[in-house]
Amino acid sequence: MACARFLVSGRVQGVFFRASAREQAARLKLNGHARNLDDGSVEVVACGEHDALAELERWLQRGPPSAHVVTVKRYPSGDIVGYSETPLRHHMELRGLGIVNIKDLFGLAAVRER
Numbered sequence: 175m176a177c178a179r180f181l182v183s184g185r186v187q188g189v190f191f192r193a194s195a196r197e198q199a200a201r202l203k204l205n206g207h208a209r210n211l212d213d214g215s216v217e218v219v220a221c222g223e224h225d226a227l228a229e230l231e232r233w234l235q236r237g238p239p240s241a242h243v244v245t246v247k248r249y250p251s252g253d254i255v256g257y258s259e260t261p262l263r264h265h266m267e268l269r270g271l272g273i274v275n276i277k278d279l280f281g282l283a284a285v286r287e288r
Contacts, residue, residue: 177206177221182234184244186216194238195230202226 192208206220237243
């Protein structure tokens with residue numbers, strides 16, 4: 175299993191970007207979350223197969239029809255370990271519903287194995 179963190183900028187809030195990312199992730203069998211950031215960008219953290227992450231990244235570069243993506247930055251799984259120590263709020267889980275702590279979503283031990 176691989177993990178990646180993506181920061182997506184452009185017109186990506188208020189255009190169903192997170193909900194659409196959730197649908198794509200479910201289709202690709204990825205776990206993770208998508209959340210709006212204060213600077214107007216969207217953060218997507220996902221874990222799963224390498225090919226599925228690559229396909230998600232290609233989709234993030236386009237986004238849903240009402241979005242206008244300017245940049246997608248990808249951070250490798252090594253950057254997620256320290257990040258996973260912080261509880262997340264105000265985001266949509268990529269698989270299922272509700273607000274979760276990233277430790278509960280991925281399992282901290284599983285993320286640290288990478």
